[in-house]
Amino acid sequence: xGDILIIGAGECGVRAAFALxxxxxxxxxxxIGAEPHLPxxxxxxxxxxxxxxxxxxxxxxxxxxxxxxxxxSRVASIDRAERRVRLSDxxxxxxxxxxxxxxxxxxxxxxxxxxxxxxSLDDARSILDALGPGLKLAIIGGGFIGLELAATARKLxxxxxxxxxxxRLMARIVPAEIAEAVAGxxxxxxxxxxxxxxxxxxxxxxxxLADGRVIEADMVVAGVGAEPETRLAAEAGLEIxxxxxxxGRLATSDPHIFAAGxxxxxxxxxxxxxxxxxxxxxxxxAHAARAMLGCEDAYARVPWFWSDQYDLTLQVAxxxxxxxxxxxxxxxxxxxxxxxxxxxxxxxxxxGVGSGNAVAKDIRLAEMIxxxxxxxxxxxxxxxxxxxxxxxxxxxx
Numbered sequence: 001x002g003d004i005l006i007i008g009a010g011e012c013g014v015r016a017a018f019a020l021x022x023x024x025x026x027x028x029x030x031x032i033g034a035e036p037h038l039p040x041x042x043x044x045x046x047x048x049x050x051x052x053x054x055x056x057x058x059x060x061x062x063x064x065x066x067x068x069x070x071x072x073s074r075v076a077s078i079d080r081a082e083r084r085v086r087l088s089d090x091x092x093x094x095x096x097x098x099x100x101x102x103x104x105x106x107x108x109x110x111x112x113x114x115x116x117x118x119x120s121l122d123d124a125r126s127i128l129d130a131l132g133p134g135l136k137l138a139i140i141g142g143g144f145i146g147l148e149l150a151a152t153a154r155k156l157x158x159x160x161x162x163x164x165x166x167x168r169l170m171a172r173i174v175p176a177e178i179a180e181a182v183a184g185x186x187x188x189x190x191x192x193x194x195x196x197x198x199x200x201x202x203x204x205x206x207x208x209l210a211d212g213r214v215i216e217a218d219m220v221v222a223g224v225g226a227e228p229e230t231r232l233a234a235e236a237g238l239e240i241x242x243x244x245x246x247x248g249r250l251a252t253s254d255p256h257i258f259a260a261g262x263x264x265x266x267x268x269x270x271x272x273x274x275x276x277x278x279x280x281x282x283x284x285x286a287h288a289a290r291a292m293l294g295c296e297d298a299y300a301r302v303p304w305f306w307s308d309q310y311d312l313t314l315q316v317a318x319x320x321x322x323x324x325x326x327x328x329x330x331x332x333x334x335x336x337x338x339x340x341x342x343x344x345x346x347x348x349x350x351x352g353v354g355s356g357n358a359v360a361k362d363i364r365l366a367e368m369i370x371x372x373x374x375x376x377x378x379x380x381x382x383x384x385x386x387x388x389x390x391x392x393x394x395x396x397x
Contacts, residue, residue: 002027004292005085005093007075007232008101009033011041011278012261014056015285016099021065023293029067030093032085036072037121043278045124046148047308049131049156053121078236080254097256097292100233100244101285104226104262104276112202115222118145127221133157138207138217140199142169144307146223147182151309154189161192161215163207168195173305173316174351175326175338181353185312226276228263241265243274248298249291250284258292260284266299273319279304302370304363311355317367318349327381329362337362345375362388 004020006013009031017031033039040053062069074088084094106117118127127149131137135158139146142164150160162169169179183193198210202222207215228243238252239245243265246252250260261281265274283301290297305316318340326338335354342348350366352359365388369376376391 002096003094004029004097004099005095006031006099006101007085008099008103008229008261008263009035009039009069009071010101010103010261010281011039011056012103012281012285012288013099013101014039015282016101016260016289017067018057018061018065019286019289020293021067023290025289025293027096029065030070031062031067032070032073032075032087032093034072034074035120035122038071039069040121041278042119045121045128046118046145047152049128049152051121051124051128075232078232078257080236080257083256095256097258099288099292100252100257100259100263101261101281101288102229102232102259102263103281104228106222107225107227108222109199109224111199112140112222112224114204115140115202115220117222118149119226127219128152128156130219131156131158135159135219136217137161138163138215138220139223140202140207140220141223141225142166142193142195143172143223143225144170144305146221147186147309148307149221149223150186150191151189154191155310159190161194161217162186163194163197163199163209163215165198166196169193173320174314175320177326177328177336177338178314178351178353181334181336182309182312182314185310189310226262228265228274230263233257233259233263241272245272248300249296250288250299251291258288260288268300268303269319273303275303277303277305302367304367312353313356313359314351314353315359315363316349316351317363318347318370320349320351324348327378329382329384331358331362331384333358335359337366339366339378339381341375341378346370346373347376347381365389365392368392 039056076086076088084092086092106119137153137158137160139162201208230240233244244259246264262276287299307314324340329337335358337352340349347369380386
């Protein structure tokens with residue numbers, strides 16, 4: 001096989017590049033990143049101040065693996081007929097296979113243009129390095145990013161207000177009981193939570209709410225999700241539907257082009273989903289590498305998410321279904337896990353919250369149970385005295 005190009009030098013693109021070498025690819029590998037920085041981890045950006053990048057791999061490793069890392073360069077277009085990409089400086093690079101790992105960009109709804117966003121290392125430096133005692137920070141969005149930033153800001157002494165249009169925090173990804181536990185912790189830390197209220201207008205130093213109230217602030221940050229980076233794919237004529245459309249192998253409609261990570265929508269459990277997740281980016285990067293080398297397996301890893309806020313760790317395995325009830329497992333010291341089973345009894349979702357690593361072991365086991373398609377006895381899930389390892393001995397569906 002000839003040269004492989006990867007557009008996007010984030011977690012997904014970097015993992016794919018190294019996975020290609022690990023799988024024995026001997027042709028050229030070029031990894032193209034728009035940022036000038038050495039590729040870095042994004043999750044710590046909302047959790048660590050002062051901002052210090054955590055690189056994915058030291059520069060020498062790219063050279064050792066014979067991966068050509070091109071930094072600070074944007075791809076202008078993809079020529080599918082000629083199988084080459086054109087860079088913004090006018091140069092062009094040929095490819096035999098192309099991986100789009102272009103990620104996502106921070107979303108701003110109309111009226112939020114004046115708000116800052118937290119997506120890149122430069123964003124983090126502008127926001128977190130300015131935080132300190134007395135600074136008034138207003139955050140729009142009560143999801144993971146907004147709440148992690150709120151926790152970090154409070155540790156630094158800033159006054160924090162979080163505005164969330166939904167009636168509760170993290171409504172898309174965790175059940176109400178876990179959202180309330182996290183909300184309670186933020187209130188204990190004197191974060192003002194304004195829930196169930198939309199935003200009418202954002203200015204550099206204020207937010208006007210839909211009910212007319214005005215929140216004054218020294219800094220306003222929008223954390224209202226992300227939009228997939230699909231421009232290159234769309235202009236190249238690839239199908240777009242909430243991301244770059246791929247099949248189970250992560251291949252697009254063009255057999256020479258694959259897409260993975262935050263930028264793609266893919267089939268999972270009879271649905272089409274797009275995930276913004278560090279784990280998914282890693283897993284799909286490795287899967288896309290194998291697929292580009294001929295592997296026919298479909299991507300089927302269980303989605304997994306986590307968030308650190310103060311001393312709390314929140315972990316999620318699977319995707320929630322609002323129509324299903326929960327089985328609660330109390331682990332002591334306020335830590336607990338909620339499990340969902342589908343109509344056939346299969347475990348399909350688990351989410352937990354607690355201090356430190358209180359829920360990590362059981363969530364990992366739950367992830368494995370979901371992956372194996374096991375139908376556990378709800379009593380076993382509920383009882384903290386039952387080691388979930390014993391559930392893994394159940395018979396797969």
